[in-house]
Structure formats: C-alpha cells, structure tokens
Amino acid sequence: MPWGILSKEAIKSFVKKPVTISYPINETSVPDGYRGLLSFDITKCIGCGLCSQVCPTGTIRMIPDERTKTKRRPLFELAKCVFCGSCVEVCPRKAISLTKNYHTAVIRKDEITI
C-alpha cells in the first residue's frame, strides 16, 4: 500500500471519540483509593506519634496541642509528602486518610500544610 499502514489508522482516528480530556473545564475522575492529598481528623487523634516515625520524608512533625490525649498532634507539611500512605496504614485510630484531591499546584509551599 503506497500510503502506508499508518494512514488507515489516521483516518480511523478522525471518526473516533477524541482522546484528549477537557481537564480544566471538567474535572478528571479518579478511581477509589487514589492516593491524593492527606486529610487529618484531630478529634480522632490520640497523639501517639507513630505516623511521624514511619514517614520516610519527615513530612510529619509532632507539635503541642491541647485537644489530644497526649497534648501533642502531628503537623503535616505536605510539601514534603511523597503520598506513600504509610502514615494512613500505621494510624491506630484512622485519624489520617487519603483523599481524591490531586490539585497539588501551589504558589507558596506552606499553603497545603495541615
């Protein structure tokens, strides 16, 4: 075929649904269990500090806080996070969870600290 095999593919692509997603206009849907930004529920936290010990990057730091039993709570500087989810697995009270939020572009690094 003088036109090559790819030309057939190109013509087929014209009639198919476009592959390009309309991202900034419509949100992309992510599957359940997506490892996005962390969320933290202080009411469940007991301040054990396990999460800060397993974190491979030093994202989690314990700071004093009156609301928990041990008078300290984790502070998540998410700018250092690699979204591995080991803190979620180790948390005995399920105070930390992964969300589907993938909007991680920031102007200042402390914007997403929780």
Next chain:
Amino acid sequence: MSVCDEISNVFKDKVKCFTDKFGEVWIETRIDSLKDILKYLNEKLRFDHLSTITGYDTGKEIAIIYHLLRFGKGRAEEVNIRVYTNRDNPSVPSITEIYPSALIYEREVYDLLGVKFEGHPNLKRILLPEDVPEGFHPLRKDFKL
C-alpha cells in the same frame, strides 16, 4: 560437581567456599589469588556475566564482592567472590582484562569508597563531581550525613 568443589579442588586452601541458606555460593579469598580465581571462573567454568562489584565498609576493613553468573540450561548459577582489603590504603587488582564491563563498576567503587584498582586504564571519579576534595568517599562509615 558443584562450583564450590571445583574451585576448592583447584585452589585448595587459598579459598573458603560455602553455600548460604538462600542458596548463594560465596567464595572468600585473599587479594593475591583473586585474579587467578576470576580468570579460572571466566575461562574454565564459563562464568561470563559480571553482575556488578559491590564494596562496603565494615568499619575495620573494606570488603569487595564480585557477583558472577553462569547461564546454561535451566537455572543460572550464582557465585559471589569476596575479598577484604585494609581501610587506610585499600587496593585491589583490576579485572578489566577479564571482564570489560568492570571498567565502569570499578570506577564506581573507587568513587564512593576510595578503593584503588591497580591496572585500571582510567581510574577517576564517575558519579561525584571532579572538583570534590581528595578523600571524600561517602560510603565510608566515618562519613556522616
């Protein structure tokens, strides 16, 4: 006949050969007979694949391990040869004539541990910048982060 027996038959008491619990064959030897053993393994026993050269610092000495593979029918056989060299002035003969791929591996060990490979054609730093001071070898145990 296993590799261990063959090596022990030829090199007698120059080598100490054993199989660990994971099935890996380890040969421990001294620096002066290292090249002969590797040559024998390569030419006679057809261990023609050098996976890599590992170096680590035990605190007292520096250990160098040569990880070799032999392919054939069925499962490939693994042999690891370990030598120790002193820490103050570590030096090991280069094996680039036997295994050309060692050109890169030896440079890496030299760079990170400071082991001199006698006879290497182009022994200089490979991973760290060239302007790093003499004696900067990060994988030594006395190098603290």
Next chain:
Amino acid sequence: MAVKLPIGPIHPMLKEPMNFTFYVEGEVVVDAEPNIGFVHRGIEKLAEKKTWFQNLYLCEKVCGICSSAHQGCYAQGAEKIFEKEPPEKALYIRTLMWELERLHSHLLWLGVIMHEIGFDTMFMYTWKDRERVLDLAELISGRRVGYSINTIGGVRRDISHEAIKMAMDVANYITERAKFYERVVLTERTILDRTQGIGYLSKTDAIRLNTVGPTARASGVRRDVRQDIPYGVYEESPFSIVVDTGCDVLARIIVRIREMIISAEIIKWILFTMPKTGSIQVKLSPFTKPPENEAISRVEAPRGELFYYLKSNGSQYPERVKIRTPTFANIVSVIHMVKGHYIADIPPIVAGIDPCLSCMDRVIIVDVNKEEKKVLSHQELRRYSIKWYKKNRAWVREERR
C-alpha cells in the same frame, strides 16, 4: 580531522545519566567516553539512614519508570533478610505490576525511539495507548506512576473485580496494538531506513560486555532473569523469551514489541490463575528488627537485569544497600555500538538501550584542531540527523548493501 563531541551534561536518572564524549572523524564516530553522575543523589548512603520500611519508598524513587521493579526487587531481598515468605496471592499481584510496568515502559520507549528517528506520528499513537495501562495502574495502586504497591512481606493492596476486568481489556487491547506496531515497523520505510544495520552489537560482544535485558536479547543472547533465576510467579508461568538475531536497533524494537505481547499473555495468565481469596501480606511492624543477614536480589526490570545487594546488621537500619541499574550495565556496550557509525545515528543508538529518556540534552561539538566549540541541543542534533538522512539517504542505503 579529529573532533571531540560531548553529549548531554544535564541529566535524567540516578545512575543512568549519560554524558558521552564522542571522538569523531568527519561524520564517523571513532571512540566514545562516558561521563555520568549528574543525577547521583546519594541514595545508597541515604538508605543507611532510613529504616528498612522507609527504604521501600526511597528505592522506588531510583527510577520513576521502573519504580515497581526497584521496589519489588528491594522487597524481595528484604524478605530474605527478614526470613519471611510472602503469601502466594501477593506474588501474583506483584508480578502483575511488574508486567504492567513492562508494558508501559516498552510503549514509552517505542514512542521515544520513534521520536528520535523523526517519526512523531507513532510517538503520539504509542503514548495514547500507554494511557490505558496507566489508568489500570491507577485503579490498582492509586497512582499513575510510582505504584508503591510492594511492602516487605507482600503487597499493600488487593486487586478488585473491576481492576481484573479492566486488566483483561487492557491486555487484549495491547496485544492487538503490539501486533499492529510490529506490522508498521516492518513495513514503514522511514523506520527501516533509520534503524536497519544501525548500532550493531554481535552476540560474542554482547556476552563479553555483559549486556543485559532486551539489548542483549536483540543480539541473540538468550538471557532473562525471569527464566534464569525465577522469582515471583514466573516459575509456574508459561512464557517464552523473545530473542532476535538482528543485532541492530531494528531488532531491539522488534524484541520490545514482541515482549509486550508476551507480557500481555502473562497478565492474562495471572488473572486466570490468581487465587481469588487469601491474605496478601505477612503483617510486620514497621519497626521490626531483622536478624543479621546478607541477601542478593535480582529482577528483570523493563531494561534488563536489576541487581540489589542488601546487608543487615541486626538494627532497624540497613548496613548496606547496593543497587545496580540495568542502564549502568549497558553503558559499556553503547560505547562499543556507536563506533563506526555516523553522528546522525547517535540518537537512535543511545536511545536503543532505553537509557531512561531524554539522555542527551545537549551536545557540544569541539573541534580539536581549531579549538572551536559548537553547542548543539538535543533537539538540534535530532533535527540535524533527520536532515542529514534526507540528504544522504540514497548512498547510505547503497553502502549498507
């Protein structure tokens, strides 16, 4: 006239960054010298300061493309150190991820090599197909790249019914597409012109230089860690090793395309035979101290044999983690391959070993006699090579005959 031509100081990957100095006579390369380390991040030293479990994520970041191979290889070695056997289902899921990774890596590479030889149409098609694989990976592990699915003693996530269904679709789709690509590669003149007879590496040289992975298999060397030192569930899995005796870049393309078909087959086999229930993990506390041990772990990463040497000293922190990445093993053979070829052939040859992408960011041509320097970016080198080929096409083909 001897000309020195250094390529690529700004660099991509941990130990696989490449800056070559090519010595050229006219248009022909006579020698080459690698200079690497622009992406050396000190991972082996950092690993001594992190616990065994934290290192899972550090090892994953050695390479973003073959992340699962690195993490799996580390986990496999660490399981020997901890003397724990992972459950059967975990091995199946782990192998599934390894094969998915091979699919996405080979599709990526196919796009890159097509880009290097100036055939961007196919680059777009392959990357379009690659998205399907990434979507599946996202569904299984929760992230597109960097799956973090392995842990010491198993895997972290179970596979859902939805994922099994989708994996079946993806495997069928990729098989169909790989067959289509094979047909394109073998009939399209642009591709044949630029790849046939380029980067010749004979079988004896491939063995002598300890070449690994698809590069070696394209030279007729039947070596594949999956079969030689079986790990995961490869021992039971029926699959054949793809070997081609072409010894050139075209053979490397063909080997990788056929490997995609084999990978899809393995995925289908895994989905059929995987135990439906069962545990996926041996529970270990992240602060477990292993006994004193040393272990060697080998995995067939998409680019070839990946090697880990692990040593423990009885504490939470490893004593030594040694990593040898496949591209590091293949550098020596690249030097051998480029000798005798034209400057225009450098991009496909260097890309031919799959050196983790944009390895040649910049080219400086230094004329030794005149002490002149000419700086070429990688893009310019590519453009130059495409132009050169258009001009010299006829006699190059003549010469190769």
Next chain:
Amino acid sequence: MPLFAKLRKWAFKRSLWAFHLNTGSCNGCDIEILDLFTPRYDVERFGIKMVGSPRHADVLVVTGPITKKSLPRVLRVYEQMPDPKYVIVVGTCGSTGGLFQGSYNTMGSVDKVLPVDAYVIGCPAKPEAIIDAFTKLMEKIERGRK
C-alpha cells in the same frame, strides 16, 4: 495601562513556551511532563509549547533536587533565558528535597538556587496538577509581577 502593554501581556499569557530541565529527578515527573504534550492532555491547546533551547523559553520547568554536578548547568540555563522568565518546580523532591533531604550530593530544593513561581507537589505529580500550575502562573502574570 497603555493598550500595547495590555496586549503584550495578553499575548504572553497565552503562549508560554516551556523548557524542561532535569536536575536529578527520577524520571517520574519527566514522563508526566512529556505526557502533557501527548494526545491525552495536549497542553498545546493552551499555547504551551515545549522548546529545545532555553533561549526560546519563557518558563523553566525544573524537576529534581538540584545535584552538585548539575548546579552550574542549572544556573547557566537560567541565565540564558530571556526576560521575563518564570520557574515552575515539578515534584516533591524539587520543592523541598522530599526523600533526598540531607543527601551529600543534592542542594535540597530548587528555591535555594532559583526564584520559583509555582510548585507542583507530588511524587510524581499528576499531569492535571501540572496544568494547574501553568494556569496559576497565567493568573500570576495577569496580576503582574514582572
């Protein structure tokens, strides 16, 4: 604001040319950036284009914690870019050092070396987030900083 300056800002905002620079990342972010230029994401519809030389670029997209060996090259590339120039850092390791904090061969983060305009956190970042970063940069240009 004079009409011409307004027009220039409008045009600049809609034709950001990016130069991608790898300073020691693991390739994870790099393939995600390259992904932006392939059919699924296709950022060329926003006028963002990948260029092969820093001399043509408006935006420097940096990935990776700057290694000691690549540091002089990064500075040289940045100096070569014409004004006005912007820097986007993609990936956790470039933003804060991530897993490579405290290594003997990395600088830690890009903002120790270059002025950074936007960060994309993630290891690797999702392509959508990188598009977000470009959108945020466009907003920043709209507000006017340089």
